[in-house]
Amino acid sequence: MNQLDGATAIDVASLPWTLTQQQPLDTRHFIDEAKKRGFDLDLTTLRELYRHRLLIPFVEVTSRPVRPPAKPTTPDSAMGGTRVMDLREARDTGCLRDLSAEPFKRHLQFEHGGQKPRGWWNGFLYSPYQLLALPALEGVLAGRKYHTRAQRRFARLPKPNDWLLQGTEKLRKMVLALTALDARYFPSLDPEWIQLNNVPNPEDWTDYRASFDPVQMQAWLAYPAERARKDAEWLLFRGHDVDPVGADWSRLMRRAPARSRKYLKDAALLALDARIAAEILLRFYEDLALRGHARPLPDLSNAMGWNPFHERLSYHPETLDDDLVRLGISPHPRVVLALEGETEAYHAPLVWQALGFSEAPELMRLLKLGGTDHDLTKVAAVTAAPLVGGQVLPNEWKLIKPYTRLFVAVDPDRPFTTPERVAEEKAKILKEIRDVLKAQGVTRPKPEELDELVEIRTWDASCYEFAHFTDEELADGLIEAHPTIDGWTRDQLIDALAYWRAKKKDIKRVWESGRWIEQSGSMSGKWTSEPSKVKLAEALWPLLLRNVQLCMAIEKAPVPPIAAVINDAYHVAQEWRYLSFYTSDERPKPQ
DSSP states (O other): OSSSSSOOOOHHHTTTTTSSSOOOOOOOHHHHHHHHHHHOHHHHHHHHHHHHTSSOOOOOOOOOOOOOOOSSSSSSOOOOHHHHHHHHHHHTTTTOOOOOGOOOTTOOOOOOOOSOTTTOOOEBOOGGGGGGGGGHHHHHHHHHHEEEEEEEEEOOOOOHHHHHHHHHHHHHHHHHHHHHHHHGGOOOTTTTOHHHHHOOOOHHHHHHHHHHHHHHHHHHTTTTTTHHHHHHHHHHHHHHHHHHHHHHHHHTTTTOGGGGGGGOOHOOOOOOOHHHHHHHHHHHHHHHHHHSSSSOOOOOTTSSSGGGGGGOTTTTTSSSSHHHHHHHHOOSSSSSEEOOOOHHHHHHHHHHHTTTTTOTTTTEEEESSSSSTTTTHHHHHHHHSSSEEEEEEEEEEEEEEEEEEEEEOOOOOTTSHHHHHHHHHHHHHHHHHHHHHTTTTTSSSSSHHHHTTTTEOSSSSSSSSHHSOOOOHHHHHHHSSSSSSSOOOOOHHHHHHHHHHTTTTTHHHHHHOOETTTTTTOOOOOOSSOOOOOHHHHHHHHHHHHHHHHHEEEEEOOHHHHHHHHHHHHHHHHTTTOOOOEBBSSSOOOO
């Protein structure tokens, strides 16, 4: 058969959301995309490929109904390109034909000709995944010859062998599955981003994704899980074989966002095509495995030698820093989070993980200040001041070191005791950054861009511990962290914590000044040994983890301040991840 036993091309084209993330290609756009990949096609060649059943249009949009309408019962995406709209109208009116299910139709015309009305098109639509067929067609295209008849030039191709016909038929079946799966998996190929096309309301796609049942889809397509895996491995082998840049650059290229793919061409683009298709099939396979309908994929952590799964878009055994260092490119973080004490410095990485953020040192680095009496202006010069390279435009420079925001979260202690003092300290830091830029030739940096380089926040209590935990929680944490708590009872410890909280002092006053004795109206004295702040942080972590998980599960649950800081820092890092230019208010000098 020329189709999957289950779904046909018409069935797949009739699915809601089909070909919304990667648009269907008419013949002109298919020729353009083939050219980007190093293949010179024309309309007469496309007709020959159809005649030999090597590359059959995915569907034909006909001028009159040829089958019953197939309008879906579930909602489509709200938007789509011109050809998506043409496809939907044809679907809803029964004007779609599956040319693979019928013999070659000699009367079908690929070219415009002289008698066609203005705006005519041939009605043929290709799935973008049919571009995967191009490498297999290289041999038969090499044998192409042109003939002239009635002053018109026609391509002729040699008769393909059975091996090529079988291979292209297998690929067509794979294309059906990929086209059906595209809307679900293509937007999430990059684990750091959801990249949607033609979706004004992302919640619509979220609803579609939630309703997508991989087990049901597998049965509907009649596309076994093991076949999806084998097809994916074949694609990964191909990607590896045709990739012209080598393993190190390939690893870096596979990290690039989708918008960067438009710059690739020829073999590099063919390799990416294969890896994108393989990743979609493997994401589908993994969803089936999670539901017990397939075996789990192999664990590559201890794999010896090369494995085709090493070619996956999602396979990143090392950090971006490692990949860049290997290529001699120095990495820089997008956010430096400066924290004051040991407790918050211990908690911050754990909160990052609890929030589900990827471990990416190129996004955020942690800086432990060890007290607010240190001069942050010099820290800012090292961390947040942009390093500019060559001037691209009169008011634009290319960055050597990408934007980095200095994100400071500290106790409301000197010099950050009031909002006014915080603003004064920020102004000092910005002046230092301005001086660094001036030394590089940027004399008038944009104030709004400069202001974004530094953010200072203070906790809403006198210290980090009081801002995140109750007196009772802190007392229990100190009891766990300190072997004797200097002979105090739990109640005495709670009273001392409440006393210093009310006085708006740091928690360390508890063991540095002792406990309040009502009878004498004085403090009892310093502890013989101070508790370890790291051990205290360890003891308090389960409580903080519970609160972080609670705020993630319940919309109106209080958000721990450290979680709010890290969440904001993470999203700033993501927003700034690919910025590479710095602008100023300078204008071109008169000539």
